[in-house]
Amino acid sequence: MNKxxxxxxxxxxxxxxxxxxxxVLILFxxxxxxxxxxxxxxxxxxxxxxxxxxxxxxxxxxxISGCMDLSVGVEMAICSIISMVMQKYIGTIGAxxxxxxxxxxxxxxxxxxxxxxxxxxxxIMMLTFGLKMAYRGLAQALTGxxxxxxxxxxxxxxxxxxxVGIIPNIVLxxxxxxxxxxxxxxxxxxxxxxxxxxxxxxxxRLSGIxxxxxxxxxxxxxxxxxxxxxxxxxxxxxxxxxxxxxGYEMDAMCGLVIGGYAVFGGYGSVWRAVVGVFVYxxxxxxxxxxxxxxxxxxxAQGVILLIAVAVDVYLRVRRxxxxxx
Amino acid sequence: MKKERxxxxxxHYKAVMILAVLLLFMAVIKPNFYxxxxxxxxxxxxxxxxxxxxxxxxxxxxxxxxxSVGSVLTLSGIIFATLLxxxxxxxxxxxxxxxxxxxxxxxxxxVSRLKLSSFIATLGSLYVFKAVALxxxxxxxxxxxxxxxxxxxxxxxxxxxVFPFIFLLAGIVTHYMLKRTRTGRNIYAVGxxxxxxxxxxxxVPFYKTLVFVIVCTASALAGILMTLRLQSATTIAGDxxxxxxxxxxxxxxxxxxxxxxxxxxxxxxxxxxxVVTSSLDLxxxxxxxxxxxxxxxxxxIIGVTSYSTYRKTMSV
Numbered sequence: 026m027n028k029x030x031x032x033x034x035x036x037x038x039x040x041x042x043x044x045x046x047x048x049v050l051i052l053f054x055x056x057x058x059x060x061x062x063x064x065x066x067x068x069x070x071x072x073x074x075x076x077x078x079x080x081x082x083x084x085x086x087x088x089i090s091g092c093m094d095l096s097v098g099v100e101m102a103i104c105s106i107i108s109m110v111m112q113k114y115i116g117t118i119g120a121x122x123x124x125x126x127x128x129x130x131x132x133x134x135x136x137x138x139x140x141x142x143x144x145x146x147x148x149i150m151m152l153t154f155g156l157k158m159a160y161r162g163l164a165q166a167l168t169g170x171x172x173x174x175x176x177x178x179x180x181x182x183x184x185x186x187x188x189v190g191i192i193p194n195i196v197l198x199x200x201x202x203x204x205x206x207x208x209x210x211x212x213x214x215x216x217x218x219x220x221x222x223x224x225x226x227x228x229x230r231l232s233g234i235x236x237x238x239x240x241x242x243x244x245x246x247x248x249x250x251x252x253x254x255x256x257x258x259x260x261x262x263x264x265x266x267x268x269x270x271x272g273y274e275m276d277a278m279c280g281l282v283i284g285g286y287a288v289f290g291g292y293g294s295v296w297r298a299v300v301g302v303f304v305y306x307x308x309x310x311x312x313x314x315x316x317x318x319x320x321x322x323x324x325a326q327g328v329i330l331l332i333a334v335a336v337d338v339y340l341r342v343r344r345x346x347x348x349x350x
Numbered sequence: 351m352k353k354e355r356x357x358x359x360x361x362h363y364k365a366v367m368i369l370a371v372l373l374l375f376m377a378v379i380k381p382n383f384y385x386x387x388x389x390x391x392x393x394x395x396x397x398x399x400x401x402x403x404x405x406x407x408x409x410x411x412x413x414x415x416x417x418s419v420g421s422v423l424t425l426s427g428i429i430f431a432t433l434l435x436x437x438x439x440x441x442x443x444x445x446x447x448x449x450x451x452x453x454x455x456x457x458x459x460x461v462s463r464l465k466l467s468s469f470i471a472t473l474g475s476l477y478v479f480k481a482v483a484l485x486x487x488x489x490x491x492x493x494x495x496x497x498x499x500x501x502x503x504x505x506x507x508x509x510x511x512v513f514p515f516i517f518l519l520a521g522i523v524t525h526y527m528l529k530r531t532r533t534g535r536n537i538y539a540v541g542x543x544x545x546x547x548x549x550x551x552x553x554v555p556f557y558k559t560l561v562f563v564i565v566c567t568a569s570a571l572a573g574i575l576m577t578l579r580l581q582s583a584t585t586i587a588g589d590x591x592x593x594x595x596x597x598x599x600x601x602x603x604x605x606x607x608x609x610x611x612x613x614x615x616x617x618x619x620x621x622x623x624x625v626v627t628s629s630l631d632l633x634x635x636x637x638x639x640x641x642x643x644x645x646x647x648x649x650x651i652i653g654v655t656s657y658s659t660y661r662k663t664m665s666v
């Protein structure tokens with residue numbers, strides 16, 4: 026191997042760091058917690074991570090385009106409530122369609138706020154954080170903080186609980202969404218535009234890409250993903266309230282950053298989002314198996330986020346290509 | 351000429367105008383807003399988040415941002431209440447303030463040395479600090495029964511508690527530090543233009559760390575005061591306080607982009623938000639809707655600020 030290809034190999038390492046992390050994690054967890062490798066446990070991780078993965082796939086698009094949406098968790102909770110409650114009135118298919126519409130509408134409202142105010146980086150985060158509070162308060166007030174446990178149709182409960190062979194439907198749906206969004210991002214003009222406006226908005230604008238229109242599509246994808254995740258959550262847990270989605274945006278965010286997404290846009294792909302979320306869920310699972318309590322897990326969540334972001338920034342600054350802030 | 355002067359006057363004192371309109375509005379809608387008891391209550395409520403607000407003024411002027419202040423408040427309260435029985439009032443306060451300094455150093459080093467974005471970094475430390483508070487207290491509230499502590503929280507000056515006076519004192523100290531010392535001037539310089547400040551020989555990482563230490567120490571002080579006032583420390587004491595504080599400071603006219611602002615502006619902003627919250631209480635709006643109002647208010651404030659900076663950069 027000559028020197029040049031070795032350099033190439035080194036520069037490719039960060040690209041696949043999340044795979045390395047996953048391998049190390051699997052190695053460690055199999056030593057620390059022998060129960061990690063039982064079929065039940067692995068299946069559990071798969072199912073738990075699927076809902077977060079779907080949220081993360083959508084949020085990932087928004088993140089690549091240089092925006093951020095911290096209200097996805099609440100959006101998902103609202104969608105899950107609507108999908109469950111509305112079945113009585115408009116049938117299962119109607120409820121699913123309505124939920125998708127509501128998810129898209131909420132996400133586009135966020136986009137509109139971000140667009141109208143011409144917010145940038147940190148301002149976007151603060152705006153969506155404020156919107157998250159508003160939505161959550163509204164959802165709590167309108168539902169009276171009730172937990173809904175409605176009877177659902179067979180089709181609806183099959184979405185989250187059924188299996189094909191041994192593979193749960195929920196995982197298949199997640200993979201389906203991942204493939205569709207993945208193809209959109211990596212093989213279409215839209216995908217290249219998203220990466221381009223995330224990397225350098227000004228250059229993209231000058232080369233004729235419409236930033237608002239591209240971001241509009243990203244938020245649309247994110248909203249639809251939130252709705253899908255909400256439907257699956259409702260179907261899987263059969264009990265949802267206005268706080269069901271609390272913390273999902275942090276989970277998704279952690280997964281994305283572990284997967285190597287740049288926090289301020291321009292870098293990322295769907296498989297990274299999925300692997301990142303699975304790594305993150307596996308870490309949580311191992312902590313559970315080791316008997317760490319809920320508070321310890323919250324601590325771990327914060328520390329993981331900080332480490333992942335620090336590593337991300339370090340690699341990007343070292344490589345020189347990426348943005349710092 | 352006269353019109354221009356009027357316009358620039360309005361621009362500089364728009365926060366004061368908002369406050370005046372709000373006060374007039376309340377005078378018409380709910381005259382019992384001006385009840386002395388209500389005003390006293392308002393000042394009591396604003397004093398604790400106000401102390402954090404003055405700390406946050408430094409951070410925002412330096413162009414940074416701290417989401418973790420709520421968790422710092424919670425953790426400080428828990429540390430203070432845990433140490434109080436064994437250490438006594440003064441030593442416990444001292445240790446808590448030192449803990450605040452350490453938390454500030456943690457945030458500050460993450461931002462200034464590891465170059466994390468301050469929003470993400472402090473979002474992470476929000477979880478870390480809250481988790482530590484939960485681990486110490488196991489989620490239960492901790493009651494305090496120290497005699498000095500009870501005496502301080504019952505102490506009255508006129509008919510006021512001691513808290514509003516600490517708040518005003520913090521404001522005066524902030525004003526002095528920002529406008530009359532070299533540290534303050536350098537913080538403005540760092541927030542105004544980091545590269546120019548660095549070229550002028552200002553130690554930028556030091557001041558970036560310093561502003562986090564200041565805001566976290568202020569939050570630790572607020573945590574102690576909150577514990578004194580409630581006679582117990584809870585793990586939810588500081589939830590969502592960071593957003594209130596940041597929006598208060600920004601509505602007063604301190605820019606989140608850095609380099610602009612001051613103690614007086616923050617004071618007006620804090621009073622505005624306090625008046626709004628108090629009015630919502632008086633008008634009988636429930637807690638969930640207050641959250642909605644607060645969320646939309648934040649969106650409005652940040653949105654307007656961001657739009658106006660956009661207009662400014664476009665016109666240059």
